[in-house]
Amino acid sequence: MIQQLLFVLTLLVFGYFLRRRILQIRNTIRLGRQVPVTGPVAQRLRNMLLVAFGQKKMFARFIPAFLHLLIYIGFIVINLEVLEFVIDGLAGTHRIFAPFLGSLYSVLMNVFEFLAVGVLVACAVFLVRRNVLRLPRFWSAEMTSWPRLDANIILITEMVLMLAILKMNAADQILQQRDAHYTPTGKLFFSSLFIPLLEDYSTPFLIFVERFAWWFHITGILGFAIYITYSKHLHIFMAFPNTYYARLEPAGYISNMPVVTREVKTMLGLQAEGTPAEDVPAHFGAKDINDLPRTSLMAAYACTECGRCTSECPANLTGKKLSPRKIMMDVRDRLEEAGRNLRAGTKGLDDGKTLLDHYITREEINACTTCNACAEACPVLINPMEIIIELRRYVAMEESGAPPAWNAMFQNLETNFAPWKFPAADRFNWAKEN
Numbered sequence: 001m002i003q004q005l006l007f008v009l010t011l012l013v014f015g016y017f018l019r020r021r022i023l024q025i026r027n028t029i030r031l032g033r034q035v036p037v038t039g040p041v042a043q044r045l046r047n048m049l050l051v052a053f054g055q056k057k058m059f060a061r062f063i064p065a066f067l068h069l070l071i072y073i074g075f076i077v078i079n080l081e082v083l084e085f086v087i088d089g090l091a092g093t094h095r096i097f098a099p100f101l102g103s104l105y106s107v108l109m110n111v112f113e114f115l116a117v118g119v120l121v122a123c124a125v126f127l128v129r130r131n132v133l134r135l136p137r138f139w140s141a142e143m144t145s146w147p148r149l150d151a152n153i154i155l156i157t158e159m160v161l162m163l164a165i166l167k168m169n170a171a172d173q174i175l176q177q178r179d180a181h182y183t184p185t186g187k188l189f190f191s192s193l194f195i196p197l198l199e200d201y202s203t204p205f206l207i208f209v210e211r212f213a214w215w216f217h218i219t220g221i222l223g224f225a226i227y228i229t230y231s232k233h234l235h236i237f238m239a240f241p242n243t244y245y246a247r248l249e250p251a252g253y254i255s256n257m258p259v260v261t262r263e264v265k266t267m268l269g270l271q272a273e274g275t276p277a278e279d280v281p282a283h284f285g286a287k288d289i290n291d292l293p294r295t296s297l298m299a300a301y302a303c304t305e306c307g308r309c310t311s312e313c314p315a316n317l318t319g320k321k322l323s324p325r326k327i328m329m330d331v332r333d334r335l336e337e338a339g340r341n342l343r344a345g346t347k348g349l350d351d352g353k354t355l356l357d358h359y360i361t362r363e364e365i366n367a368c369t370t371c372n373a374c375a376e377a378c379p380v381l382i383n384p385m386e387i388i389i390e391l392r393r394y395v396a397m398e399e400s401g402a403p404p405a406w407n408a409m410f411q412n413l414e415t416n417f418a419p420w421k422f423p424a425a426d427r428f429n430w431a432k433e434n
């Protein structure tokens with residue numbers, strides 16, 4: 001009875017902190033601009049199923065994709081076992097499903113253990129890649145001590161949780177032989193490898209090991225659920241809404257501003273839609289997170305910090321000070337800062353800081369070639385280029401602060417309808433015979 005009460009109390013405490021954090025994230029995303037979600041729902045659901053659930057884009061690099069899939073399937077399937085943990089904890093039972101499922105229970109437990117070992121191997125390989133082989137994309141400038149530590153904490157925690165399951169099952173199997181009260185599970189292949197390490201210990205000690213591993217696993221999972229909301233690992237949940245709300249336009253498409261499109265059409269003598277007043281924004285582009293669409297803010301929480309975007313970015317590869325991964329990390333950091341300000345009852349976004357300049361520099365945004373390679377590479381359909389374009393729009397249209405070389409091009413576009421410095425009437429001179 002005491003254990004049941006303790007378990008209910010544990011669930012309530014963890015549930016309270018998890019709910020509070022989810023609301024905090026929701027409120028910070030709501031700081032952004034609301035944009036209409038258009039396009040067929042079926043296509044959006046398809047994207048979510050293929051990219052978030054099916055991990056389709058991960059398979060551009062097979063080996064890490066396979067290892068990631070092992071962790072992902074392990075995470076989903078092993079958590080089915082947590083259902084039994086929760087029911088046992090609430091009802092004060094032990095392995096409540098075993099009598100109902102009979103020999104199927106043993107099969108399921110062996111599958112869980114196989115996946116647990118798969119997760120252990122995959123996490124070990126990822127730790128080696130990050131810390132021993134030191135893959136450059138995990139050690140670039142924006143991967144400061146916290147993002148690197150965060151990734152290691154996640155991998156090590158997953159390994160420890162898997163080991164706790166195997167240890168618990170090993171102690172349980174010995175107890176089944178010594179005490180008829182323990183529900184038989186049949187032979188569990190991987191955890192039985194630990195039996196020689198435990199079988200010489202007394203029954204009370206094994207009961208302690210089994211109970212300790214049980215509590216460690218369930219509180220570990222609950223604690224992990226809260227931790228990931230502060231970590232890049234939040235992508236395991238945010239990838240789903242992010243892929244659903246990801247834009248459906250063709251790759252490389254840059255959204256125009258209707259008010260500017262109308263002005264250009266009028267200038268070219270073409271028929272313009274809409275009336276001048278109806279779509280004029282308060283200001284052009286984005287200076288801070290509240291100017292960005294909510295979908296871009298949500299994307300910042302969905303970013304896995306994998307660096308695939310940066311490793312494909314031509315500006316980054318040619319030594320420019322631009323990393324699309326850093327753009328997403330900066331948006332998230334600014335969101336978290338604004339959220340903390342609001343919760344503390346201080347000025348919120350009016351804290352004298354802005355995303356542009358205090359997090360992302362003009363040198364970074366000007367280095368973007370708008371090639372779309374970052375969006376193409378992203379395994380969860382994030383488009384850092386959209387944010388860069390919004391920041392550049394602000395600089396160019398609100399501050400007239402574009403680099404001088406660009407201003408000459410803008411001037412040519414306005415007067416010659418082309419980026420070059422000769423009149424439109426001369427455009428076909430090259431085809432004339434001398």
Ligand code: SF4
Binds near residue numbers: 316324368370375
């Ligand atoms: S669109 Fe910009 S940020 Fe993205 S890969 Fe190309 S240059 Fe880099």
Ligand code: SF4
Binds near residue numbers: 302305306308380
């Ligand atoms: S934006 Fe996408 S590709 Fe880039 S680091 Fe984040 S998840 Fe990886």
